[in-house]
Amino acid sequence: MNCSSIRPFLSPFHDDELPPDQHAAVEEHVATCSGCRQELESFAALSEMARPLRESPLPEQWESIAMRLDAPSPPASIVLPKHRFLLAPKAKLRLMWGTIAGVTALAFVVLFSWPGSQRTAEHRHMEVNLARFVDAFPKDPAGAQQALERQYPNRIVDADAVVSFVSYRPVAPETLPGGLRRESVRVFDMPCCKCVQSLYRSPSGGPVAVFEHVNEEPAWFGGKPAITATCCGQAVTLVECGDGLCAAWKGAGRYLTVVGVKTVEELHDFISAINLGSGDSG
Numbered sequence: 001m002n003c004s005s006i007r008p009f010l011s012p013f014h015d016d017e018l019p020p021d022q023h024a025a026v027e028e029h030v031a032t033c034s035g036c037r038q039e040l041e042s043f044a045a046l047s048e049m050a051r052p053l054r055e056s057p058l059p060e061q062w063e064s065i066a067m068r069l070d071a072p073s074p075p076a077s078i079v080l081p082k083h084r085f086l087l088a089p090k091a092k093l094r095l096m097w098g099t100i101a102g103v104t105a106l107a108f109v110v111l112f113s114w115p116g117s118q119r120t121a122e123h124r125h126m127e128v129n130l131a132r133f134v135d136a137f138p139k140d141p142a143g144a145q146q147a148l149e150r151q152y153p154n155r156i157v158d159a160d161a162v163v164s165f166v167s168y169r170p171v172a173p174e175t176l177p178g179g180l181r182r183e184s185v186r187v188f189d190m191p192c193c194k195c196v197q198s199l200y201r202s203p204s205g206g207p208v209a210v211f212e213h214v215n216e217e218p219a220w221f222g223g224k225p226a227i228t229a230t231c232c233g234q235a236v237t238l239v240e241c242g243d244g245l246c247a248a249w250k251g252a253g254r255y256l257t258v259v260g261v262k263t264v265e266e267l268h269d270f271i272s273a274i275n276l277g278s279g280d281s282g
Contacts, residue, residue, distance in 0.1 A: 013046070045240055083174055086125075129219065134259055135241070137209065137259050138260060152189055153188070155186065156186050162196055166194045172274060177270065179204065179205070192213065205262070210256060210257070213254060216250075218257050221237075225239070229270055231264075232272055234251055244260060247261060
């Protein structure tokens with residue numbers, strides 16, 4: 001088996017969900033392939049990072065859970081305390097992403113047969129640029145930012161005037177927890193849509209970039225190993241970037257991507273602050 005046929009099985013292999021024959025085939029391949037072994041190690045690192053988040057409901061919540069299970073109507077979502085994430089079942093995630101991948105593949109077939117196939121090439125180029133930005137930002141934020149600005153037309157705008165460039169008012173607040181203050185708001189003209197970037201800095205820590213975009217764009221993470229957790233009542237995709245995290249979720253009617261987060265606790269505080277500004281609860 002070659003790398004392309006092995007990679008879809010790395011996640012279930014890591015979770016020990018493969019039948020014995022497939023498990024043995026993947027194990028044999030990984031033993032001699034440094035690339036697949038490195039990707040498998042990335043899954044292990046993400047799982048280890050998320051290990052403290054795998055917590056059962058608090059004892060006082062069990063009675064409420066039992067009552068909801070006995071109720072005739074569908075049970076309501078349980079609001080977990082601050083800094084508690086609930087990891088989604090990985091098997092369901094793979095089924096969901098498999099469905100999404102199938103729909104995406106069909107969309108690509110349509111795009112390639114359509115006269116506007118150049119737009120597809122632009123999207124592929126954008127995928128590379130976004131993945132490079134995510135990789136470079138934790139280590140060299142200034143260089144990553146300059147490279148992104150060179151790739152796409154962009155302009156610095158006043159926060160109150162952004163709505164005249166896009167069809168929404170950004171939800172990224174003036175400040176974020178941890179002393180981060182918004183340094184600039186920039187609108188990028190990307191192939192997918194106009195994307196609003198809020199760049200934050202603090203006197204003591206590194207910068208954080210928050211992107212808002214109407215169209216879903218999974219290309220930010222360039223196929224990096226990812227896990228999905230529930231935070232503040234929202235499904236959040238988490239990816240390890242350098243010594244920190246990058247995250248993406250949907251809120252306030254659009255998609256948000258944050259780059260430069262240090263810990264899951266910091267991410268929780270950021271999402272809470274953004275939700276508070278947008279009027280979302282959770």
